[in-house]
Amino acid sequence: MSGVMERTLGILELLSQHGEGLELAAVADQLNMPRSAAHRLLNELIRVGYVRQLRDHGDYMLTTKLVSVGLSFLSQSGIVDFSQPLLDRLAEISGELVRLSVIDGERLTWVARAQGARQGLRYDPDMGSDARLSCSSSGLAWMSGLSDDEAMTLASRQGIGQPEEYGPNAPRTMKEMMDMVHAARERGYSVTVETFTAGLNAMAAPVRLGNRPPIGVITIAGPTVRFTEERMHALAPELLAICEQMAAASGTSPFFQGAHSGSGGRKSGRLPIYAA
Numbered sequence: 001m002s003g004v005m006e007r008t009l010g011i012l013e014l015l016s017q018h019g020e021g022l023e024l025a026a027v028a029d030q031l032n033m034p035r036s037a038a039h040r041l042l043n044e045l046i047r048v049g050y051v052r053q054l055r056d057h058g059d060y061m062l063t064t065k066l067v068s069v070g071l072s073f074l075s076q077s078g079i080v081d082f083s084q085p086l087l088d089r090l091a092e093i094s095g096e097l098v099r100l101s102v103i104d105g106e107r108l109t110w111v112a113r114a115q116g117a118r119q120g121l122r123y124d125p126d127m128g129s130d131a132r133l134s135c136s137s138s139g140l141a142w143m144s145g146l147s148d149d150e151a152m153t154l155a156s157r158q159g160i161g162q163p164e165e166y167g168p169n170a171p172r173t174m175k176e177m178m179d180m181v182h183a184a185r186e187r188g189y190s191v192t193v194e195t196f197t198a199g200l201n202a203m204a205a206p207v208r209l210g211n212r213p214p215i216g217v218i219t220i221a222g223p224t225v226r227f228t229e230e231r232m233h234a235l236a237p238e239l240l241a242i243c244e245q246m247a248a249a250s251g252t253s254p255f256f257q258g259a260h261s262g263s264g265g266r267k268s269g270r271l272p273i274y275a276a
Helices: 004-016 024-030 035-047 065-077 079-094 137-144 148-158 174-187 229-252 254-261
Strands: 051-053 060-062 097-104 107-115 190-193 200-207 216-223
Touching: 004 024, 004 035, 004 051, 004 060, 024 035, 035 051, 060 065, 079 097, 079 107, 079 216, 079 229, 097 137, 107 137, 137 148, 137 174, 137 190, 137 200, 137 216, 148 174, 174 190, 190 229, 200 229, 216 229
Parallel strands: none
Antiparallel strands: 051 060, 097 107, 097 216, 190 200, 200 216
């Protein structure tokens, strides 16, 4: 990595993936930078309050300041205000975890959720992470709202998630992935069986205004033993209805107003969304 800004952001992103903290050598090695440079940048991040050191000469970890910035942004954007009641309703209907992800340039980031499971097995992943497009139901749903060329370009840049890293049924090739994209496009929603995580099934549909590119994706996910393919298809009308309501309600958010006015003026019509 080169450049102070790139290295600083790299440190923040790396530490966000290690809640237990990382020692200086690990930060420097994983980001391929000199230890002296890593030490200098970490000290600067400590000074401004984004990083703390667990003990003298110990591991470095993020403070809650970065989280606070992200939550403040989401609050001011209005995303949570209009989306949470709809997510809560769908979670109650499905009895499973429901999540909203937003499109961030060429990434899909989960930003809000509602847990419908009251007992038994519960799927409760970390929020703020990015979806692996090739094997997640949300990624497949987003790509179903784009052209084949756009979908393949996005997946190629991110890389295909292999079964040994994700679920046992993750598509191994671009063709297998595109077959799933085409099926999602035809149905209006994606269905995945142990593609993202072993023992997990999921379905997702894009949030979009008419025929415009998606502005987000709503996902329902649950344990394979309970959230079967039959159950997913039965929930499809509810999921699609909530997506339509979400698209209509998004006009109340300053964040999505560009998508409604069509004034984005960006390549492929996608509105970049920056979310923590």
